[in-house]
Amino acid sequence: MSRPFTPQVVTANALVAGDVVYLTPDGHWSRHHAEAELIEDPDRAAARLAEAAAQTGTVVGAYLAEARPGPAGPMPVHFRELFRAQGPSNYPHGKQAETRDV
Amino acid sequence: MYDYTAFDAAFVRARVAQFRAQVARRLDGSLTEEEFKPLRLMNGLYLQLHAYMLRVAIPYGTLNPGQMRQLAMIADRWDKGYGHFTTRQNVQFNWPRLHDVPDMLEALADVGMHAIQTSGNTIRNVTADHFAGAAADEIADPRPVAELIRQWSTDHPEFQFLPRKFKIAITGSPNDRAVTRAHDIGLRMVTRDGAPGFEVILGGGLGRTPMIGKVLRDFLPEADLLPYLEAILATYNLLGRRDNKFKARIKITVHEHGIDAIRDLVEAEFPRRRAAFGGADRDWLAAIAAQFAPPAFRDADPAPYHAARDADPVFRAWTDTNVAAHRHPGYGIVSISLKAHGATPGDATAAQMRVMADLAERHGHGALRISHEQNVILPHVPLAEIPAVHAALRDAGLGTANIGLASDIIACPGMDYCSLATARSIPVAQDIAQRLDALGIEQAAGPLKIKISGCINACGHHHVGHIGILGLDRAGVENYQVTLGGDGTETAAIGTRAGPGFAADEIVPAVERLILAYLELRDGPDETFLEAYRRLGAAPFKAALYPESEPRKDRSRAA
Known part of the structure; x- marks a missing residue:
């Protein structure tokens, strides 16, 4: 029996700023993990990743990352994705320092 | 120190202009990321976890005040007001935006600096003893030779696509402060019958397969340096493995073929290379050396x-x-x-x-x-x-009295910044240092090198730490392995793994137990941690790390 599919989000780095971004349900890129589309179907995950990977003028290195539902939207599963979603732990830099969308 | 010639300055400016055009073509869609990535890496630009990272070379660790001020300006103007100095004598800026990088490189060129060959499968920034030209124990200043190697290796057409990256370190002192035995090539300046030369050490390296370098030539006359280096690189370029990234470093080539076989190949190539040089390198070394003349020391009353x-x-x-x-x-x-x-x-x-x-x-x-x-x-x-x-x-908050002590910790950026990392390094270093400060034991503990890497690539040199810490991802949780007895000096040794790893909340108490055990075990205040470890072996230190009477769960809570 195959392993059950784990929900995922599509994530990448923005081309100019290098910032971590997530693919939203309407196909835009958000800097906030909670605004990502939580993909629960493997075929859709593959299709969304292919769409993301084709956007070479906007993002770099798109990939699928495991996520889980949370009260305000998808949340990271692995600690690496948690750090990407927040910023470094030694300074209040990165997303944790920012409150507004761009 | 060395001042750029008109040729050097024009070369660096041309590279900045070239990269500016490459960035523009990436941004307008003319270049794909696949095409652009090797170009940006040749200019020291990585894409890390949260942002781009620009790695700037500080050749053999030497800077003048104007260059340091320019790094400060770059940090303020295009980054977040700080720089990170690395174990490779480079400085890294963690937050540049892609379209600003050409201007950053231009600002570096203004003060005779660049980011060329700080990445990629090339000869990287040449590193040297940081006390060069000043140390009381020095035979000769290694920096003129390091500068000669920098110029020879920069944009060397034969060595831009090596099987893997290649690092050269040089020391002019018998007390090795440049970790020469853990580099692809380590050069130790020596004399024989009054003539200057080098002991050439080959195939050292840390990372996935740590190796202490082996002596390829116990004495290489100074005049033969560049052709001999070229013979080594040419041999590696053909023989090094390109089928497996993890087996591509020259340490593996040496391991697989044996140092004697490599020596035969290098020595066979060497005469051909030497014939092609014709002495221009010798003349140029003399011109470089003149620029490293000692300053006019004063006779001041101490x-x-x-x-x-x-x-x-x-x-x-x-x-x-x-x-x-x-x-x-x-x-x-x-x-x-x-x-x-x-x-x-x-x-x-x-x-x-x-x-x-x-x-x-x-x-x-x-x-x-x-x-x-x-x-x-x-x-x-x-x-x-x-x-x-x-x-x-x-x-200025720079008066900490801890050089060489336990809180003078080497730590790579780890998973706070690095896309290769498997765990964080920085918070572990911060917590250990704060704990040692609170305990007030580090002065008593004396010389003790703790080195932390956030992945197996070992940028934090954990293998040569007296206490080494390696951060790993164990089933989705940060876990820290401890190695003991490593040494990066002239008595170089790879540390031995002590046993099972520790959870993030266990590693600081584990290091604390090690240091407290050492204070109990040592012969007296003059016996260092490493000396005590070598005298007693690993057993008493492992006993401190893994106290049998105390279940792991309790140890975790004790944190």
């Missing part, structure tokens, strides 16, 4: 230094750890710790960079060095002026 030591115990403690013997009477080498307890190892704010630049100018003959241990050195300070230097450093 009495104020000794008076300050007698009067001020804080100053005395700082000089005990942070001031080293200078070759010229009445001078000292000042190491500025970038390891304030709880701070990020190797980070300096732009304001701190300016303070260090000012101090170098005012008190240190305009000389600055970056050490592979992520500190900054003022190599030439009259003893009489060291009290004033210390006061200014304290005011």
Whole structure:
């Protein structure tokens, strides 16, 4: 029996700023993990990743990352994705320092 | 120090212009990321976890005050107001935006700096003893040779696509402060019958398969250096494995073929290379060496230094750890710790960079060095002026008295920044340093090198730490392995793994137990941690790390 599919989000780095971004349900890129589309179907995950990977003028290195539902939207599963979603732990830099969308 | 010739300056400017055009073509869609990535890496630009990272070379760790101030300007203008000095004597900016990078490189070119070959499968930034030209124990200043190697290796057409990256380190002192035995090539300046030359060490390296380098030539006449290096690189270029990235470094080539077989190949290639050189390199080395003439040392009365030591115990403690013997009477080498307890190892704010630049100018003959241990050195300070230097450093938050002690920790950026990392390094270093400060035991513990890497690639040199810590991802949780007995000096050794890893909340208490055990086990205050480890073996230290009477769960709670 195959392993059950784990929900995922599509994530990448923005081309100019290098910032971590997530693919939203309407196909835009958000800097906030909670605004990502939580993909629960493997075929859709593959299709969304292919769409993301084709956007070479906007993002770099798109990939699928495991996520889980949370009260305000998808949340990271692995600690690496948690750090990407927040910023470094030694300074209040990165997303944790920012409150507004761009 | 070396000043760029018109040729050097034009070359660096041309590379900036070339990269500016490449960035523009990437942004307008003419270049794909696949096409652009090798181009940006050739210019030191990585894409890391949260942002791009620009790695700037500080050749053999040597900087002048104007260059340090320019790094501060770049940090303020295009980054977040700080720079991270690395174990490769580079400086990294963690937050540049792609379209700003050409301007950053232009600003570097303005002061004779660049980011060329700080990445990619090329000959990387040549590193050297950070006390070069100043140390009392030195045979010769290695920096002219390091500069010659930098020029020879920069854009060398044959060696731009090696099987893997290639690192050369050089020391002019028998006391190895440049970790030469853990580099692809380590050069130790030696003399034979009064003639200068090198012991050539090959195939050292840390990373996934740590190796201590082997002696390829016990004496290479100085005149033969570049053709011999070229023979080594040419041999590796053909023989090194390109089928498996993890087996592509020259240490694996040496391991698989044996040092004797490699030596035969190098020696066969060497005459062909030597014939092609014709002596131009010798003339040029002499011209470079003239630019590394020692400064005009003054004969200053050291009495104020000794008076300050007698009067001020804080100053005395700082000089005990942070001031080293200078070759010229009445001078000292000042190491500025970038390891304030709880701070990020190797980070300096732009304001701190300016303070260090000012101090170098005012008190240190305009000389600055970056050490592979992520500190900054003022190599030439009259003893009489060291009290004033210390006061200014304290005011800038740079007066920590811990060089060579347990809180002078090397740590790679780890998973706080690096896309290759498997766990964080920086918080572990911060927590250990703060705990040692709270316990007040590090002065008593004496020389002790703790080195932390956030992945198997070992940028934090954990294999050669007296206590090494390797951060790993164990089933989605950060886990830290401890190695013991490593040594990066002339008595180099790879540390031995102590046993099972520790959870993030267990690693600081584990290190604390190790140090407390050492204080109990040592013969006396003069026996260092490493000496005690070598005398007693691993067993008593493992017993401290893994106390049998205490279940793991309880140890975790004790944190």
